[in-house]
Amino acid sequence: MTTRLIFLTASVCVAGALAWQAVPAAMPAPGPMPDPLVMRDGTKVTTAAQWRDKRRPELLELFTREMYGVAPPRSSKLKFEVFDKGTEALGGKAIRKQVTVLLEGDPNGPKFDLLVYLPKAAKGPVPAILGINFWGNHTVSADPGIRLTASRVESSKNQYADLSCAQNGKATEACRGVNSPQWPLEEMMDRGYALATLYRGEVDPDTKDGFDMSLKRFYPALQGRGDNFSTIGEWAWALSRAMDYLVTDKAVDPKKVAVFGWSRLGKAAIWAAATDERFAAVISNDSGAGGAKLFHRGVAENVTRLNTSFPHWFDTNFRAYNDRDTALPFDQHEVMSLIAPRPLYVASAIDDKNADPEGEFEGAKGAEPVYRLLGAKVSLPEKWPAVDEPVGDDVAYHVRTGGHDVKPFDWARYLGFLDRKVK
Ligand code: GCU
Numbered sequence: 001m002t003t004r005l006i007f008l009t010a011s012v013c014v015a016g017a018l019a020w021q022a023v024p025a026a027m028p029a030p031g032p033m034p035d036p037l038v039m040r041d042g043t044k045v046t047t048a049a050q051w052r053d054k055r056r057p058e059l060l061e062l063f064t065r066e067m068y069g070v071a072p073p074r075s076s077k078l079k080f081e082v083f084d085k086g087t088e089a090l091g092g093k094a095i096r097k098q099v100t101v102l103l104e105g106d107p108n109g110p111k112f113d114l115l116v117y118l119p120k121a122a123k124g125p126v127p128a129i130l131g132i133n134f135w136g137n138h139t140v141s142a143d144p145g146i147r148l149t150a151s152r153v154e155s156s157k158n159q160y161a162d163l164s165c166a167q168n169g170k171a172t173e174a175c176r177g178v179n180s181p182q183w184p185l186e187e188m189m190d191r192g193y194a195l196a197t198l199y200r201g202e203v204d205p206d207t208k209d210g211f212d213m214s215l216k217r218f219y220p221a222l223q224g225r226g227d228n229f230s231t232i233g234e235w236a237w238a239l240s241r242a243m244d245y246l247v248t249d250k251a252v253d254p255k256k257v258a259v260f261g262w263s264r265l266g267k268a269a270i271w272a273a274a275t276d277e278r279f280a281a282v283i284s285n286d287s288g289a290g291g292a293k294l295f296h297r298g299v300a301e302n303v304t305r306l307n308t309s310f311p312h313w314f315d316t317n318f319r320a321y322n323d324r325d326t327a328l329p330f331d332q333h334e335v336m337s338l339i340a341p342r343p344l345y346v347a348s349a350i351d352d353k354n355a356d357p358e359g360e361f362e363g364a365k366g367a368e369p370v371y372r373l374l375g376a377k378v379s380l381p382e383k384w385p386a387v388d389e390p391v392g393d394d395v396a397y398h399v400r401t402g403g404h405d406v407k408p409f410d411w412a413r414y415l416g417f418l419d420r421k422v423k
Contacts, residue, residue: 027298028327036337036370048374059334060275066330067290068271069230069315071237072219077105080245088120089143093189095120097249098137098147101198101241103215110215112202113137113147114242118251119189127256127423128194129283130242132235132265133179134158135166136199141185142177151201152213159405182262182406191415192423194252196242200265203238204231208311226317232290233315235268240276247278256280256422258343260414262406263355264313267291274338281343281422283414285406288355290314292346292363294332295325300356303328333366340367341376343421345396347410350387351403358384364397371395394421 084098094117103110115137155166165175204214222229247254258281261269266287273282289301346364348357368378376394390398
């Protein structure tokens with residue numbers, strides 16, 4: 001008890017700006033679930049104006065400081081080098097473009113490649129899906145025209161690829177298309193959607209000691225502080241910079257760009273949409289802890305595990321919450337509230353225990369009061385639905401059969417959702 005008291009007092013005194021490591025003996029008893037519609041000073045939010053002008057900025061500021069960290073502003077020197085200006089691809093179904101996004105306008109500065117497929121049959125600007133991929137742009141399709149990434153590729157974790165696909169940490173021809181089952185490009189083209197994607201490793205190598213290979217290294221002033229530029233924050237920032245390109249491409253309808261992400265990249269998609277209101281909709285596929293699931297349940301991957309196994313993902317202020325999942329002063333339903341009233345699809349897989357599928361449902365459900373206040377249609381059931389039974393309306397959810405992955409079942413639901421809500 002004494003340890004816990006000292007721990008809490010110390011945390012409060014230094015307002016989280018520390019990597020202070022006195023760990024309490026046990027998780028605190030579950031505290032009340034924070035209410036997105038109650039302001040810091042206790043005032044109840046009852047109007048859309050109050051939400052927009054006061055509560056939303058307050059929550060954005062809180063999550064930026066305590067969890068995701070500060071990202072650099074869009075540079076006035078941002079430039080797009082379109083090195084593949086429109087090549088027929090995917091058996092004639094698509095026009096492929098490839099763009100290097102020069103974040104500071106300098107080829108020697110921070111940059112990443114964006115791969116874009118546009119449905120060739122389109123008569124005008126199309127809706128688009130934007131998402132980060134895990135193993136390289138060349139892994140989403142066997143299309144031989146996709147530029148191989150020069151950045152590091154960790155093949156060992158790719159459940160779809162043979163270990164020899166990447167060699168000495170580099171992409172090879174053998175990796176082309178290995179993850180195509182997760183990216184049904186032809187179906188997207190047939191249904192009139194563009195797909196834009198970038199490789200996570202061009203933004204950040206995603207290892208604890210990967211700072212020198214990350215784009216963060218170009219922004220040293222954002223390090224050495226509690227609200228430092230984090231890797232999840234960096235991926236979300238890259239999604240916004242990819243969006244900066246998409247709004248300039250006349251073939252894309254800038255009001256109809258949905259952001260998609262699986263797993264850690266789902267965590268980034270949620271934060272990208274929370275911080276950038278240009279995203280018209282969000283799809284979170286198995287995003288788990290730090291994504292859609294509620295920490296307060298105290299189930300599955302917790303804050304300590306995130307901060308220990310992936311200390312680069314969140315800012316260092318977040319470490320003050322180790323072992324306090326059940327008593328956090330905030331939780332992930334509030335991050336998703338920041339997306340309201342824009343359509344949100346949260347999906348789980350029943351065997352993805354690490355992500356706490358029921359907790360992902362509870363997270364989505366917890367965002368509904370804000371959606372309701374803003375006039376969106378909400379209809380998630382009170383209880384976690386049965387497997388393979390999609391539910392909801394502007395906030396939608398399903399838990400499918402199987403494990404941590406992106407499956408045809410998922411995409412069939414997402415494309416139907418986008419047809420109804422975005423297209
Ligand atoms: C790990 C991690 C999860 C994450 C997942 C992924 O399993 O614990 O939080 O979502 O990796 O990104 O694949």
